Amino acid sequence: EPEVTQTPSHQVTQMGQEVILRCVPISNHLYFYWYRQILGQKVEFLVSFYNNEISEKSEIFDDQFSVERPDGSNFTLKIRSTKLEDSAMYFCASSERVRGGTGELFFGEGSRLTVL
Amino acid sequence: AQSVTQLDSHVSVSEGTPVLLRCNYSSSYSPSLFWYVQHPNKGLQLLLKYTSAATLVKGINGFEAEFKKSETSFHLTKPSAHMSDAAEYFCVVRGYGGSQGNLIFGKGTKLSVKP
Numbered sequence: 001e002p003e004v005t006q007t008p009s010h011q012v013t014q015m016g017q018e019v020i021l022r023c024v025p026i027s028n029h030l031y032f033y034w035y036r037q038i039l040g041q042k043v044e045f046l047v048s049f050y051n052n053e054i055s056e057k058s059e060i061f062d063d064q065f066s067v068e069r070p071d072g073s074n075f076t077l078k079i080r081s082t083k084l085e086d087s088a089m090y091f092c093a094s095s096e097r098v099r100g101g102t103g104e105l106f107f108g109e110g111s112r113l114t115v116l
Numbered sequence: 117a118q119s120v121t122q123l124d125s126h127v128s129v130s131e132g133t134p135v136l137l138r139c140n141y142s143s144s145y146s147p148s149l150f151w152y153v154q155h156p157n158k159g160l161q162l163l164l165k166y167t168s169a170a171t172l173v174k175g176i177n178g179f180e181a182e183f184k185k186s187e188t189s190f191h192l193t194k195p196s197a198h199m200s201d202a203a204e205y206f207c208v209v210r211g212y213g214g215s216q217g218n219l220i221f222g223k224g225t226k227l228s229v230k231p
Contacts, residue, residue: 004159035219043160043206043221056218091160105219107152107160 002026004108006092012114013082021077021111023092032075033093033105034067036060043091049075082115089113118143118209120190122222130230135179135194137225139207142188148210149190150219151181155203163205166190177201202229 005024013019025032034046047057049067066078075094079086089112093105123138141147151163164175171183181192190207204224211218 042223043219045211045218045220048218058218093160104162104165106162109157109159 002106004092004094004106006090006108006111008111009109010112010114012116015084015115016081019079019082019086019113021079021090021092021113023075023077023108024073025075025092025094026106027073029094029096029106031055031095032067032069033095034077035091035093035107036088037091037110038085038088046077046090079113082113084115087113087115118147118211118220120149120207120209120220120222122205122207122225124225125223126226126228128228128230129197131199132196135192135197135201135227137192137205137207137227139190139192139222140188141190141207141209143209149181149183150208150210151175151179151190151192152206152208152221153203154206154224160206163192197227197229199229199231202227 004026007022032049035043036046037043045058047061047067048055064080069075089110091110092108095105119142121140127137129135146168149166152160153163154160163179164173164181166173166183174180179192179194181190183190204226206224207222208219
């Protein structure tokens with residue numbers, strides 16, 4: 001069964017460092033997403049991406065965050081200058097479509113980011 | 117705005133007994149609702165979804181959920197729990213209009229299954 005894969009599974013970084021989290025969505029999917037879950041809190045939407053541009057972003061997704069699809073297969077989340085509060089599990093997801101409200105999101109296993 | 121409330125943070129059942137995980141939603145429009153499951157150190161897996169078709173939705177692994185508009189509920193049930201059902205379960209509503217790609221998660225209910 002096709003799946004979304006994420007790397008790394010766990011990354012530890014120093015505050016202020018840049019981090020790139022990578023995702024390989026399911027190959028025929030057109031919509032891509034990043035969510036995050038701070039320990040003990042809800043899973044929160046960060047951003048959605050379609051046709052090589054951001055289609056929606058939450059208030060969390062500020063200027064320190066960016067996403068891109070550099071090579072047609074990977075979908076990356078970059079955090080420019082990490083803060084302690086960025087420590088979380090980051091989930092990538094993809095879907096075939098979103099309009100019509102029935103496009104199922106397939107999630108990866110997550111990348112745990114720890115900022116020291 | 118859409119939201120979901122999971123009424124229990126932790127539910128514990130014995131193997132072979134029924135499971136009930138409760139979820140209430142708030143939506144100005146006819147909602148699309150989902151249940152996702154997360155096993156330890158695994159990703160989020162879709163259990164089932166309601167998208168305005170049949171109100172009783174059957175999912176994987178014997179789970180089902182009933183959409184009740186009058187009660188604004190979408191509770192998840194299973195007749196007989198199995199040890200492998202131990203996981204965290206999330207009730208989710210899809211955003212509306214321009215936010216259709218935005219899934220809004222509940223806080224999650226951790227299900228423990230005792231032998």
